[in-house]
Amino acid sequence: MYQYDAYDRALVFERVAQFRDQVERFIAGDLSEEEFLPLRLQNGLYLQKHAYMLRVAIPYGTLSAEQMRTLASIARDYDRGYGHFTTRQNLQFNWIELHQVPDILERLAQVDMHAIQTSGNCVRNITTEAFAGVAADELLDPRPLAEILRQWSTINPEFLFLPRKFKIAICSAREDRAAIMMHDIGLYLYRDDQGEMLLRVMVGGGLGRTPILGLQIREGLPWRHLLSYVEAVLRVYNRHGRRDNKYKARIKILVKALGIDAFSQEVEEEWQYLRDGPAQLTDAEYARVASAFVPPAYASLSDTSLAYGTELADNPGFARWVSRNVMPHKVAGYASVVLSTKPGISAPPGDVSAPQMEAVAEWAERFGFGEIRIAHEQNIVLPDVPKEHLHAVWRLACEHGLGAANIGLLTDIIACPGGDFCALANAKSIPIAQAIQQRFDNLDYLHDLGDISLNISGCINACGHHHIGNIGILGVDKNGSEWYQITLGGAQGKHSSLGKVIGPSFSAAEIPDVIERVISTFVRYRESEERFVDTVQRIGLEPFKEQVYAEQPA
Amino acid sequence: MNNLLKLEQGQARLVADDPWVLVRDEVPEGAALILPLASYAPGHGVWLGPDDEVELLQPWLATLPLIALDFPSFRDGRAYSQAYLLRTRMGWRGELRAIGDVLRDQLSHMRQCGFDAFAVRADKSAEDALKGLAGMSVQYGRSVIEPRPLFRRR
Numbered sequence: 001m002y003q004y005d006a007y008d009r010a011l012v013f014e015r016v017a018q019f020r021d022q023v024e025r026f027i028a029g030d031l032s033e034e035e036f037l038p039l040r041l042q043n044g045l046y047l048q049k050h051a052y053m054l055r056v057a058i059p060y061g062t063l064s065a066e067q068m069r070t071l072a073s074i075a076r077d078y079d080r081g082y083g084h085f086t087t088r089q090n091l092q093f094n095w096i097e098l099h100q101v102p103d104i105l106e107r108l109a110q111v112d113m114h115a116i117q118t119s120g121n122c123v124r125n126i127t128t129e130a131f132a133g134v135a136a137d138e139l140l141d142p143r144p145l146a147e148i149l150r151q152w153s154t155i156n157p158e159f160l161f162l163p164r165k166f167k168i169a170i171c172s173a174r175e176d177r178a179a180i181m182m183h184d185i186g187l188y189l190y191r192d193d194q195g196e197m198l199l200r201v202m203v204g205g206g207l208g209r210t211p212i213l214g215l216q217i218r219e220g221l222p223w224r225h226l227l228s229y230v231e232a233v234l235r236v237y238n239r240h241g242r243r244d245n246k247y248k249a250r251i252k253i254l255v256k257a258l259g260i261d262a263f264s265q266e267v268e269e270e271w272q273y274l275r276d277g278p279a280q281l282t283d284a285e286y287a288r289v290a291s292a293f294v295p296p297a298y299a300s301l302s303d304t305s306l307a308y309g310t311e312l313a314d315n316p317g318f319a320r321w322v323s324r325n326v327m328p329h330k331v332a333g334y335a336s337v338v339l340s341t342k343p344g345i346s347a348p349p350g351d352v353s354a355p356q357m358e359a360v361a362e363w364a365e366r367f368g369f370g371e372i373r374i375a376h377e378q379n380i381v382l383p384d385v386p387k388e389h390l391h392a393v394w395r396l397a398c399e400h401g402l403g404a405a406n407i408g409l410l411t412d413i414i415a416c417p418g419g420d421f422c423a424l425a426n427a428k429s430i431p432i433a434q435a436i437q438q439r440f441d442n443l444d445y446l447h448d449l450g451d452i453s454l455n456i457s458g459c460i461n462a463c464g465h466h467h468i469g470n471i472g473i474l475g476v477d478k479n480g481s482e483w484y485q486i487t488l489g490g491a492q493g494k495h496s497s498l499g500k501v502i503g504p505s506f507s508a509a510e511i512p513d514v515i516e517r518v519i520s521t522f523v524r525y526r527e528s529e530e531r532f533v534d535t536v537q538r539i540g541l542e543p544f545k546e547q548v549y550a551e552q553p554a
Numbered sequence: 555m556n557n558l559l560k561l562e563q564g565q566a567r568l569v570a571d572d573p574w575v576l577v578r579d580e581v582p583e584g585a586a587l588i589l590p591l592a593s594y595a596p597g598h599g600v601w602l603g604p605d606d607e608v609e610l611l612q613p614w615l616a617t618l619p620l621i622a623l624d625f626p627s628f629r630d631g632r633a634y635s636q637a638y639l640l641r642t643r644m645g646w647r648g649e650l651r652a653i654g655d656v657l658r659d660q661l662s663h664m665r666q667c668g669f670d671a672f673a674v675r676a677d678k679s680a681e682d683a684l685k686g687l688a689g690m691s692v693q694y695g696r697s698v699i700e701p702r703p704l705f706r707r708r
């Protein structure tokens with residue numbers, strides 16, 4: 001993974017000192033609440049319902065074992081012993097004291113981490129997929145360009161007070177596991193016939209109040225122009241994006257207002273001034289950064305292991321876990337393991353305790369190369385595990401509550417913090433997730449149902465990505481009480497689509513029954529091994545509506 | 555007193571005798587006025603709001619004594635891009651003054667984007683704001699005063 005040099009390190013430490021001074025001035029009353037707000041947001045600090053929340057960046061989802069241990073130590077020393085992994089490859093601490101934040105940031109800086117621009121109206125953490133560099137279907141490793149973008153966008157003085165937040169994701173595999181269509185800029189990296197690295201650029205995607213999938217503005221952009229092109233997009237957006245209404249301030253609204261053609265023409269015009277200037281990337285810089293992402297020293301292993309094969313045959317629980325939580329690897333004899341943070345009632349989706357973090361760090365060192373990834377589905381990935389060790393990893397994961405065999409299944413729920421933490425919430429998310437997990441606790445049945453994504457957001461801001469869940473649940477407010485609206489048919493990846501509302505909303509208590517009726521409708525109409533989302537697309541919403549809203553026998 | 559900080563040859567100083575009078579809406583009188591774009595008159599300085607297109611100034615650049623860019627709120631970042639365009643694309647070399655909600659914690663960003671004079675908000679101490687001018691020693695990306703990104707300097 002990327003190794004900080006003296007520049008990178010100086011920047012994070014100076015930033016800590018700067019923020020320490022700002023916190024002191026705020027506490028002393030020299031900075032008003034209003035003046036302090038964007039400063040703390042750009043250092044990852046939110047004010048939630050009960051306490052401050054600190055969002056730590058995990059750039060493109062990659063962590064070392066040492067960094068994970070540091071997160072554990074912060075959870076233990078400054079929080080209530082756990083942290084929460086988010087859908088944008090960040091980690092949130094929910095119970096933070098303002099005056100301790102500079103010390104926490106300093107501890108992060110010591111292991112080359114920061115919370116810079118994890119919030120605020122600026123370019124946020126650059127994300128990519130959790131299997132970057134190891135996925136069997138990967139075309140190119142997107143991480144060097146992600147790191148180059150991270151550096152370029154960090155404290156870029158012209159773009160710190162944009163109309164609204166700005167999220168960039170990059171991916172380069174056959175499957176889009178980074179949800180690039182849902183980002184302000186989505187980048188797809190590929191090679192042409194001559195081997196040249198090119199980018200497809202999408203703009204204007206986003207969820208929230210106005211969910212829109214990104215539109216393509218550029219095909220075949222040579223990689224050297226990545227920074228100048230993004231700069232052109234940002235300058236057009238900074239100058240012309242709406243600032244009068246925060247709900248209309250994302251770039252997607254500007255793109256929609258101008259139309260994609262007029263917007264891309266503006267960008268192209270701006271870009272003509274920049275394209276061959278000093279922002280043009282050099283081979284030397286690419287090589288410098290890419291050298292940090294060279295594959296580790298993989299052993300040459302046989303792709304089949306006798307011990308592994310025997311365990312698979314003898315142990316159905318293990319086999320079930322392998323079928324869901326183990327992903328194919330580029331290198332023969334290796335696999336990537338997904339540790340589920342969705343055990344059900346024992347912990348909310350994405351929550352990981354300090355002892356669990358430490359255990360994961362230890363496994364990453366013992367079985368892999370000391371590297372850990374965070375998936376945007378809020379799970380933890382061990383990217384490089386020899387197949388012969390999968391059984392041992394599974395046993396340990398189960399002992400530590402990270403062994404649920406449910407990746408991609410109905411209980412692998414993505415949920416925002418919701419009303420338990422978030423001041424903007426209409427409704428709680430976590431208890432809904434747990435009630436559904438409790439209702440569907442039969443693993444055999446879940447495995448038979450196959451791939452189903454279920455996403456919950458506590459309000460229209462859509463932090464839980466409910467629009468792109470096969471089943472989406474949105475918290476709404478009805479005369480001051482908490483209700484939930486259901487959407488069906490959303491999907492992420494290359495075939496992204498936005499779910500459609502099935503009808504009037506439900507109370508919290510009704511939700512497990514409603515989901516059960518949705519699922520039983522699916523089972524009734526499903527053809528052979530069809531996936532849930534395909535069934536919905538084939539038969540439409542009507543059969544589901546009929547079943548869900550039918551008079552139930554008393 | 556305009557509560558003004560100025561950069562001259564890279565040195566920042568507090569300016570006690572700044573002659574310029576910022577005219578926001580009343581009818582102007584006297585010399586050395588900084589006028590809104592709509593009522594611009596030759597010989598005076600001009601200020602632009604974030605909605606104004608900087609490109610409109612092109613014909614006057616040779617004779618303008620001063621350009622000011624307004625931050626109606628420090629959270630409105632359009633003047634950063636305006637400053638970039640004036641300095642980098644339009645070649646403005648004269649004084650570029652930040653006016654409005656100009657605060658210590660944004661001064662280094664303004665400086666990076668090419669401002670060289672800073673009329674700090676009246677209720678704040680310009681002396682204190684001076685501490686915000688330097689910013690950090692590392693800049694990854696590029697800016698008006700350092701057009702080469704760090705990867706060309708590393």
Ligand code: HEM
Binds near residue numbers: 183206417
């Ligand atoms: C209490 C803390 C949080 C607050 C106050 C908050 C606030 C918001 C707001 C206001 C938006 C809508 C922005 C817009 O569309 O303009 C939003 C969107 C979003 N948030 Fe959060 N959020 C919080 C926690 C989280 C968490 C924990 C996650 C991840 C699990 C998350 C991930 C996202 C994502 C992915 C979006 C959608 C972005 C898009 O529209 O492209 N947020 N959040």
Ligand code: SF4
Binds near residue numbers: 417418419426
């Ligand atoms: S979706 Fe709404 S309730 Fe959930 S975290 Fe985001 S802002 Fe809060």
